[in-house]
Amino acid sequence: MFIINCPYCGERDQTEFSSGGEAHIVRPKQPTELSDDEWAEFLFMRKNIKGIQFERWNHSHGCRKWFNVVRDTSNDKIHAVYKMGEKPPINK
Amino acid sequence: MTQELRINNNKFIDQTTRLSFKFNGEKLYGYKGDTLASALLANNIHLVGRSFKYHRPRGIMTCGSEEPNAIVQIGNDPSLTDPNVRATEIELYEGLEAFSQNCWPNVKFDIGGINNLLSPLLPAGFYYKTFMWPASFWEKYEFFIRHSAGLGKSPTKPDPDIYDHKHYHCDVLVVGGGISGIMAAKLSAENNKDTLLLDDKNTLGGTTIYQNNDCFKIDDNHTNYWLEKEIKNIKNIKNLTIKTRTSLAAYHGYNYLLAKENITDHLSPDERKDKIRQRLWKIRAKKVIIATGSIERPLIFNNNDRPGIMLSSAIKKFIDFYGVKTGREISLFTNNDSVYETAISLKKSGVNIISIIDIRDKSSSKIVEEVEKHNIKIYWNHTIVNTEGYRRISFIEIMKLSDDGSGVIGKKIKLKTDCLGISGGWTPMVHLFTQSGGKLKFRSDDNVFLPDKNKTPSDQISIGSCNGDFDIKDIILNSNKDVKTFLGIENSSFDNLKVESSKEKMKRNIWLLPSDKPIGKTKPFLDFQNDSTAKDVKLALREGFKSIEHVKRYTTTGMGTDQGKLSNMHALGIIAETTGTNMGELGTTTFRPPYTPLTFGAIVGRNVGEFFDHTRKTAMHNWHVQNKAKFENVGQWKRAWYYPKNGETMFEAVQRESKAARESVGILDASTLGKIDIQGTDASEFLNRVYTNAWSKLAIGKCRYGLMLNEDGMVYDDGVTTRLGENHYIMTTTTGGAANVLTKLEDYLQTEWPELDVYLTTVTDHFSTISICGPNSKKILSKVIPDLDLSDEKFPHMSFKNSIINRIKCRVMRISFTGEHSYEINIQSNYAKNVWELCMDAGKNYNITPYGTETMHLLRAEKGFIITGQDTDGTMTPSDLQMDWIIGKKKFDFIGKRSLYRSDTIRDDRKQLVGLLTDDPNEILEEGAQIVEKLNQKPVEMLGHVTSSYFSPNLNKSIALAVMKSGKKLKGKKFFVPMENKNINVTVTDTVFFDKENKRLNA
DSSP states (O other), rough: OOOEEEHHHHTEGGOOOEEEEOOOOOOOOOOOGGGGGHHHHHHHHHOOSSEEEEEEEEEETTTTOOEEEEEEETOOOOOEETTTTSSOSSOO | OOTTTBOOOOOEEEEEEEEEEEEEEEEEEEEEEOBHHHHHHTTTOEEEETTTTTTTTOOOOOSSTTOOEEEEEEEOOOTTTEEETTTSSSSSSSOOOOEEEOOEEEEEEEHHHHHHHHHGGOOTTTHHHTSSSSSGOOOHHHHHHHOOSSOOOOOSOOOOOEEEEEEEEEEEEOOOHHHHHHHHHHHHHHOOEEEEEOOOSSOOOGGGGOOOOOOOTTTEEHHHHHHEEEEEEHHOOTTTTOOOOOEEEEEETTTEEEEEEEEEEEHHHHHTTTSSSEEEEEEEEEEEEOOOOOEEEEOOOOTTSSSTTTHHHHHHHHHHHEEOOOOEEEEEEEETHHHHHHHHHHHHOOOOEEEEEESSOOOHHHHHHHHHHOOOEETEEEEEEEEEEEOOEEEEEEEEEEETTSEEEEEEEEEESEEEEEEOOOEEHHHHHHHTTOOEEEEETEEEEOOOGOOOOSSEEEEEGGGGGOOOHHHHHHHHHHHHHHOOEEEETTOOOOEEEOOOOOOOSSOOOOOSSOGGGOOOOTTTTTTTEEEHHHHHHHTOOSHHHHHHHHHHOSTTTTTTTTTTEEEEEEHHHHHTTHHHHHHOOOOOOOOOOOOHHHTTTTOOGGSOOBBBBOOTHHHHTTTTTTTEEEETTEEEEOOOOOOOOHHHHHHHHHHHHSSSSSSEEESSSEEEEEESSTHHHHHHHHBBSSSSSSSTTEEEEEEEOOEEEEEEEEEEEEEEEEEEEEEOOOTTHHHHHHHHHHHHIIOOOOSOOOEEOOTTTTTEEEEESSHHHHHHHHHHTTTTTOOOOSSOEEEEEEEEEETTEEEEEEEESSSSSSEEEEEEEEHHHHHHHHHHHGGGGGOOOOOHHHHHHHHHHHHHHOOOOTTTOOOOOTTTOOOOOOOOSSSSOTTTTGGGGTTTOOTTEEEEEEEEEEESTTOOOOTTTEBBSSSSSSSSSOEEEEEEEEEETTTEEEEEEEEEEGGGGOTTTEEEESSOEEEEEEEOOOOOHHHHOOGGGGO
């Protein structure tokens, strides 16, 4: 069970947070112009890698803010935490 | 009366306090400080249980948590009895009652012992191989297997004990209070680190605390003397917390550890009253020092499992610590120097040592010389080839080893012995290290797996014998050095200790010792609890199992309650040897938490009964209770389900309530519906994006029903949203969906549309909702709020008014979920019960009838209104629900819009919502029942299923909603709903059964 450094509240136990899957998947601005395949790519395709992963987390039992986390899924080490809309401090 | 096998040992055992206990009904006694195991041994009882598969007699083998055999049932109270307790760990208390497990009728004569004679027929994988065929026999096999499986008996009644949880934060956690743990704790605490030291025993000091031997000295004193002094000192250090009887169970990432503290398990039942039994510590430590020590390995030879055969280190602890002689004529069998320490302890206490059998050629260490001085016969280069004695070892047979150790030669020597100490070297306890993600490396000199320093997660170290240092000199020097580096300490009081030690590290390793008999005729046990032998492992390898994880499961080696603490290394060794693999490459099986079994009580702590989950009650809850409502759980909410009168059944009550609501007036507590307050200059645009229909043109003071989809186009939630002001809305959601809807909306606001000026606040608990419906609802409301103009012109359907009841502000919506003319009063929750009672009063002359959720469901089904989660299941689009009218096709975008014309969502053979009528109007369908067209088809094609079904008192017939493949095209067609003993004929209809023209809304 890891500790997440919420960019708004500071270090808190993992139990206060919920995971929101892969980060930096932008909702298409004009969905109607996409083919079925392109829309399916946005809708369904998510990476599940062993290693450095960029993820969304929500401080659901705290400030309710969403933010991004760079986590190594092989050892749960968190390399960076940054707010929504900010550039990843580590290269993707 | 003194115990013949007891020697005086005042230090650890209080022989002035006698404790009586019962074992298998026999009344015995021991002393304060004993464990159940030491007290039994003092009473000359070795035979304590039967093995799992062959029911062979088994005795106490160890003196710690690794014990495979001496596991007992404590007590026989149906709520307090505790199975699988290790006799070596439970402290003796007055009145303790213990029973052997896995034997019938008793441990001395066990009928299951016949399995031992049948053992050639019960090889590895016996169950897998035998109970496969014929398939139809499985039920018979299952009965037999279930009756012979399992150890001990579970309590049958709820656990009355109290358990606790404690969250703890510290700078340094030291696990293990042996010599290295004590050194680490002292160094840490003295250097201003908040330190927690845990040990699973009731006293600190590990094995060194009773090491009273001339061969091992620290600063010219016996090691135990030095350690006692240190323990006394550390107890006075301010920032050191010491917890004994506390065993570390799990080591998770980020130095999060769980430990179980036993608080009353060592007390007599009287002393336990009103005390917390166990406490689960949830520890976050900045740094962790693992000093969990090591356990001795057995040796694997023919018939190595008889009662009286014990680890040599256990014999030493029983004599040195508990003052108990484990036998009168003891033999020792070894491949290393450790048993010579035991020999010296036994000699000092006047126990007769028959012989020492050592598979090595010789050892020239000082401790061996010391033993030789006592004229004890040592058989170098010999091995035990067999043992005798059914309920207790009586003889051993020894022979000389051949040069390469693979066979035996010469004459067989038979020696009488009533207790045999064995030592196959030591295994570091690396469980916690690997649980935390650390990787092991293999040291081939003495065949041990050790923490790999380069693959250790940060902020932890392992020290002492769990790190592979088995000699007191190495332990002290390396622990001191490693802890200093780890904690950044410059000088330590342990820097200049003078340590004397005299063990030789040399050992000879033979995983499976040879016998004069062929292996097929021998029983060299590896896993004592699960009865797997070296033969079984070899058989598994012959049958093609290669991975250690597969061999483990096939042979059940290491799968008992002891999790193979004793046996795993030998299983690995034999596999490596047989397959010609390097042990380091073979690796170990995975060590999973908990290290020793945890009670469920400790895991759940206080979260039992009413504290297991929150119960949410509405402001009117007590009124419902007083009026005999039956409740149903909706999420965490208690909702009034129906209000039976004069012994009505649920069916009768719901029929009465449903009729009353349509004929006069009904009243419903709708407070549990989720309410989200939406404000901001972009509130309208936001609603446009999250609902399928258009919102920009909704006038202030108007209400609108909205349908919310997931991005995949499937219906997610629904509810009515009211425009309170230019930039102010209040949204209602389903009761169960409230929290998820808010989370989802926040997600879109914060991540996809941060440019929108919108603020969301949950107000579900702040406002209570009273729904009044039926032709007389207007009359009730006009009595409760006389000032409000209720004319259809001023207050039409789907509109809202701010109003005041008794000087309290409220919001009144004219909206309807039943199809009747109806109003919803939303009022601050603390006034809600009062307003509810005002409404009841006002309705007295109109037979105002409170109705619950069941009637609400019935009434809306008559109108064909869906309930998300009942008529939908996450696979229904609005079109599937025949609700195409609610899709704002002209809107640029909304959540899920693009998905509505994916190739899969436009298929016309999707399941679609339909109405169903039974040909017999009195036949009520079961929700979930399947719908078919052809009864004799095999396999029968399932066309859909019933989602909602009721008997409508207002139509006087049964009605149902269902989802069916291509349902939209099936109107008027006939189908079957096959039930267990009949087939019900049904006809597909429109989804609206009652008042299709919506005349009643304005009635």
